[in-house]
Amino acid sequence: MMNDTHSQLRQLSTQDFASFGLGDVAYVRPVELEGTAAFAIHAADGTPLSVVTDRELAFAAIVQNDMEPVSVH
Numbered sequence: 549m550m551n552d553t554h555s556q557l558r559q560l561s562t563q564d565f566a567s568f569g570l571g572d573v574a575y576v577r578p579v580e581l582e583g584t585a586a587f588a589i590h591a592a593d594g595t596p597l598s599v600v601t602d603r604e605l606a607f608a609a610i611v612q613n614d615m616e617p618v619s620v621h
Contacts, residue, residue: 574613576606577620 573592578585581599587606589597600606610617 572615573618574610574615575618575620576603576610578603 574597575590575592576587577590579588579599580586584601586599586601587603588599589606589610591597598606598609600609607617
């Protein structure tokens with residue numbers, strides 16, 4: 549079973565591999581917006597989704613949209 553999984557993963561294209569987690573994971577990173585600290589929310593592939601002023605709000609928005617939040621430093 550483990551060898552089957554390994555074989556299948558090795559056959560994935562770069563595009564397939566990059567799309568893993570796309571609809572399941574979003575990441576939060578601190579940014580500065582007009583001189584004010586803020587938090588950017590991005591999809592797993594780096595697509596910007598939103599910017600909010602509070603880190604907890606960013607995480608709550610991600611969870612509310614049925615995704616797993618991940619922090620980026």
